[in-house]
Amino acid sequence: MKNEEEFSAEYLKYLELLSQSFPTQQATFTEIINLQAIVNLPKGTEHFMSDLHGEYEAFYHILNNCSGVIREKVETIFANSMTTEEQDDLLTLIYYPKEKLDLLNRKHKVNDTWRIQTLHHLLRLAKLLSSKYTRSKVRKSMPEEFRFVIDELIHAQSDEDNNRHVYHTKILDTIIETGSTREFIYALAALIKRLAVDHLHIIGDIYDRGGHADKIMDNLMQHHSLDIQWGNHDILWMGAAAGSDACIANVLRNNIRYNNLEILESGYGISLRPLALFARDTYTKEDNIDPLVKAINVILFKLEGQTIIRHPEYNMDDRLLFHKMNLKEGTIAIDGGTYPLKSIDFPTRNPIDPYTLSPEEHQIVIDLRTAFLESERLARHMSFLYSHGSMYRCFNGNLLFHGGIPINEDGTFREMFYNGRSYKGKTFMDYADRIARKAYEQRDQDSLDYMWYLWCGDKSPVSGRVVKTFERTYIEDKRTWEEPQDPYYTWEKDPDTCVRILHEFGIDSPQGHIINGHTPVKVVQGESPIRAGGKVLCIDGGFCRAYQSSTGIAGYTLIFNSHGMRIKAHYPFKDVHQVLMTNADIGSDSTQVEMEPQRVMIGDTDNGKKILTMIEDLKALLCAYRNGLILERKV
Numbered sequence: 001m002k003n004e005e006e007f008s009a010e011y012l013k014y015l016e017l018l019s020q021s022f023p024t025q026q027a028t029f030t031e032i033i034n035l036q037a038i039v040n041l042p043k044g045t046e047h048f049m050s051d052l053h054g055e056y057e058a059f060y061h062i063l064n065n066c067s068g069v070i071r072e073k074v075e076t077i078f079a080n081s082m083t084t085e086e087q088d089d090l091l092t093l094i095y096y097p098k099e100k101l102d103l104l105n106r107k108h109k110v111n112d113t114w115r116i117q118t119l120h121h122l123l124r125l126a127k128l129l130s131s132k133y134t135r136s137k138v139r140k141s142m143p144e145e146f147r148f149v150i151d152e153l154i155h156a157q158s159d160e161d162n163n164r165h166v167y168h169t170k171i172l173d174t175i176i177e178t179g180s181t182r183e184f185i186y187a188l189a190a191l192i193k194r195l196a197v198d199h200l201h202i203i204g205d206i207y208d209r210g211g212h213a214d215k216i217m218d219n220l221m222q223h224h225s226l227d228i229q230w231g232n233h234d235i236l237w238m239g240a241a242a243g244s245d246a247c248i249a250n251v252l253r254n255n256i257r258y259n260n261l262e263i264l265e266s267g268y269g270i271s272l273r274p275l276a277l278f279a280r281d282t283y284t285k286e287d288n289i290d291p292l293v294k295a296i297n298v299i300l301f302k303l304e305g306q307t308i309i310r311h312p313e314y315n316m317d318d319r320l321l322f323h324k325m326n327l328k329e330g331t332i333a334i335d336g337g338t339y340p341l342k343s344i345d346f347p348t349r350n351p352i353d354p355y356t357l358s359p360e361e362h363q364i365v366i367d368l369r370t371a372f373l374e375s376e377r378l379a380r381h382m383s384f385l386y387s388h389g390s391m392y393r394c395f396n397g398n399l400l401f402h403g404g405i406p407i408n409e410d411g412t413f414r415e416m417f418y419n420g421r422s423y424k425g426k427t428f429m430d431y432a433d434r435i436a437r438k439a440y441e442q443r444d445q446d447s448l449d450y451m452w453y454l455w456c457g458d459k460s461p462v463s464g465r466v467v468k469t470f471e472r473t474y475i476e477d478k479r480t481w482e483e484p485q486d487p488y489y490t491w492e493k494d495p496d497t498c499v500r501i502l503h504e505f506g507i508d509s510p511q512g513h514i515i516n517g518h519t520p521v522k523v524v525q526g527e528s529p530i531r532a533g534g535k536v537l538c539i540d541g542g543f544c545r546a547y548q549s550s551t552g553i554a555g556y557t558l559i560f561n562s563h564g565m566r567i568k569a570h571y572p573f574k575d576v577h578q579v580l581m582t583n584a585d586i587g588s589d590s591t592q593v594e595m596e597p598q599r600v601m602i603g604d605t606d607n608g609k610k611i612l613t614m615i616e617d618l619k620a621l622l623c624a625y626r627n628g629l630i631l632e633r634k635v
């Protein structure tokens with residue numbers, strides 16, 4: 001405890017302010033006792049997911065089953081008293097309470113014995129999961145209308161005369177008599193899921209490829225506690241929503257390519273009709289490339305070309321390919337080689353001014369930009385990405401970011417120069433974060449262009465590759481498709497480099513990790529998500545269905561609880577219907593990455609450290625009251 005003589009005038013001023021919240025000695029020591037109780041509880045479970053890529057159902061399932069944590073708890077409690085089938089039934093009920101109850105009702109399986117038993121099972125589970133939290137936090141996690149009753153039921157204590165038991169049986173009977181079992185099951189299932197994971201991290205790439213990133217966003221916006229690290233695809237949508245034409249064209253291309261028109265048209269109210277009509281009237285179908293794809297590609301290459309020309313500092317002149325095509329020969333010369341083009345259908349390309357949009361293209365872009373800027377739902381989703389997201393985050397001794405940090409061939413941080421200033425390592429990440437926010441707030445052309453650079457630049461922390469959209473679309477020879485990566489992706493395998501990166505961000509604990517996504521872990525080729533002797537955990541296992549044949553699995557997630565860290569590898573998931581019919585959970589394998597030397601308590605976490613400082617301050621306030629430096633405000 002601080003001694004009063006040590007109180008500076010400034011500190012005393014702070015204590016005065018604090019005394020407004022804790023006006024008496026009684027209020028102060030009550031708070032000290034409460035906070036002290038919290039720091040001595042085990043740390044809550046953190047759940048990490050990455051590269052969701054619009055796969056709403058798989059995301060929702062893994063969120064519901066908390067990466068298998070609930071299954072483990074069910075097995076712990078019920079292994080000896082329930083069959084595997086009964087356990088699976090219970091789990092499906094927790095994951096999808098409404099759908100499962102509807103199904104059981106249709107099968108006439110719901111009777112009073114089932115109701116009583118099920119409520120008992122759910123209560124036991126909730127009780128086990130709540131043991132890590134203060135009673136007050138558990139109460140706050142319950143829906144208001146059931147708070148009192150559930151609190152009574154899960155904090156049941158035996159007493160000599162069995163009075164409590166009778167009392168609880170009565171409560172359960174009343175729930176059944178009043179026909180409120182369904183609502184109770186919903187409330188308990190939600191509570192169980194809420195308690196199983198205390199905090200969620202999304203390490204980027206919520207958007208693109210799969211069709212329903214908008215639904216993922218709606219769901220995340222309801223989550224009790226989460227943070228997001230932006231991925232290149234998220235940045236792309238953020239740039240598009242802020243009005244960057246080059247970002248808009250890329251968003252459209254990505255989604256047209258995967259036939260995800262729904263998210264644009266009904267999800268965000270962005271009509272593709274003018275573009276579709278223009279494509280139909282302008283392009284042929286002869287070369288088997290969809291006219292809509294051709295129309296958006298050309299707009300894209302022109303807009304990207306303009307951006308590259310505006311910004312020599314991006315060093316991307318070698319990506320100016322649209323003027324290099326020889327349409328008479330049907331070829332393009334790149335890097336010393338000449339390659340045939342898959343299409344020569346470029347009716348809107350003016351050979352002497354190849355990067356300028358035709359008047360019709362120009363009008364389409366203006367209309368699309370207006371649609372992106374005016375979509376209210378998109379604006380809500382994007383402002384959530386800004387308020388809960390960032391380029392990187394340090395959290396409980398780990399460093400979280402989507403891609404990488406630009407590094408030189410020799411392993412040192414790469415210096416980036418903007419407006420005469422140099423940035424590298426952490427300062428560069430902060431710079432990129434700042435410009436991303438500026439793009440949304442101020443919408444100036446430079447920041448909007450930088451959003452496009454962040455999406456695809458080879459020195460962008462969220463991309464880090466030379467993105468070869470042109471080659472991938474128009475050249476058959478796959479050697480031209482390769483996308484060289486920043487040396488970061490080689491150096492991240494080196495433990496010393498990773499320790500240096502962690503230090504750069506102020507993480508000195510030997511237990512610290514870099515946690516990222518972005519590069520699919522190709523399990524079939526023997527790759528592992530655990531790199532650099534355990535310093536790096538890359539959990540892009542590909543929720544993305546389109547990539548599952550090359551990754552071999554359906555996603556990695558990471559669980560960090562008070563005992564340590566585990567990586568979960570998930571197997572492909574069909575859909576909710578299949579889960580309901582067969583109780584099929586997404587199967588998962590668990591790999592213990594690290595065991596903590598001692599159980600991690602809240603006092604060891606970032607939040608716990610803040611609480612400990614608060615306790616010190618409250619003790620000082622108590623001392624100030626006792627010595628008359630500050631007067632109590634008793635009413």
Ligand SMILES: O=P(O)(O)OC[C@H]1O[C@](O)(COP(=O)(O)O)[C@@H](O)[C@@H]1O
Nearest residue numbers: 205209232233465467468469483518
């Ligand atoms: O961050 P991600 O998911 O790797 O996406 C970026 C990559 O996607 C691509 O645009 C290719 O996309 P597709 O695989 O969907 O065609 C690459 O050019 C680029 O490297």
Ligand SMILES: [Mn+2]
Nearest residue numbers: 205231232518
């Ligand atoms: Mn990515």
